[in-house]
């Protein structure tokens with residue numbers, strides 16, 4: 670197994686693209702965030718706002734009906750389409766021309782939601798980020814992993830990873846099993862933790878930004894929005910994963926002197942995305 674490449678400023682500057690002066694919102698990319706269920710619409714608000722603040726031109730959120738007013742009121746820049754069901758997603762039926770999709774935050778695992786994910790995966794080839802409950806549903810139905818298009822990005826935290834690949838007995842075994850999963854299924858895996866590893870087959874990166882302030886609710890939902898936004902802006906899946914993870918961690922490093930570890934929340938990540946970008950320009 671290759672030893673991990675440190676994901677530092679140098680690696681990021683090889684990939685980071687500045688904005689074209691003549692771009693417009695139609696070129697900057699349209700993100701679709703699919704997720705949410707009764708009591709967990711906040712995850713979609715966070716992912717959607719993070720996507721916008723990472724630079725895509727348009728964001729649409731697909732949520733159950735109970736999420737309609739919540740998303741519209743908390744992030745007015747985001748467009749909202751609702752499922753037929755009140756409290757959870759039951760069918761992902763929408764005909765939108767989007768550039769990247771993030772699916773899973775707050776989505777829950779009701780049987781109807783599981784079937785909706787199955788049908789969605791069977792019918793989409795749009796660049797995709799799979800997170801949270803969408804990962805858990807795949808773990809419950811391992812044969813469905815075959816429906817995931819090559820180059821899809823999976824963003825498990827340690828528990829979600831364990832559900833997906835089984836238990837490990839050492840860090841080396843954890844990394845080895847994840848590399849095999851990435852190779853077999855041809856997916857990019859963002860193995861979240863402290864630190865986060867990004868795995869693209871045998872190529873392994875270890876992030877150098879971030880700190881314990883990120884151990885807060887919704888932190889991963891924000892990361893999903895950021896990576897999906899970069900995918901929609903035409904970054905390749907591996908570059909979107911690398912840049913997203915690096916910027917996400919950098920926001921916590923930038924905010925730490927003002928928030929400390931304890932008072933930093935997921936919205937502070939979103940708040941500091943601009944400063945993280947600016948620090949790449951100097």
Ligand SMILES: NC(=O)C1=CN([C@@H]2O[C@H](COP(=O)(O)OP(=O)(O)OC[C@H]3O[C@@H](n4cnc5c(N)ncnc54)[C@H](OP(=O)(O)O)[C@@H]3O)[C@@H](O)[C@H]2O)[C@@H](O)CC1
Pocket residue numbers: 708709710711712713773774775776777801802826827828829861862863886887888889890
């Ligand atoms: N405002 C909203 O709407 C929010 C909505 N959210 C949504 O909720 C849904 C459920 O997601 P979830 O991650 O909370 O539940 P779940 O998959 O059972 O994992 C929890 C267990 O995993 C473990 N674990 C986690 N991190 C670890 C680490 N770094 N290192 C080690 N272990 C770690 C830890 O296990 P333990 O250590 O307790 O055994 C923990 O108890 C999902 O859809 C999400 O998007 C949330 O994002 C919050 C804000």
Ligand SMILES: Nc1ncnc2c1ncn2[C@@H]1O[C@H](COP(=O)(O)OP(=O)(O)O)[C@@H](O)[C@H]1O
Pocket residue numbers: 801826861862863864865879880881882883884885886887888889890891892
């Ligand atoms: N101690 C830590 N140091 C650095 N990063 C952390 C730490 N704890 C959590 N994170 C990061 O925070 C995010 C948490 O994601 P996740 O568990 O999916 O959160 P949520 O589901 O609540 O949105 C990941 O990107 C993870 O790497």
Ligand SMILES: [Mg+2]
Pocket residue numbers: 800801826889890
């Ligand atoms: Mg999560």
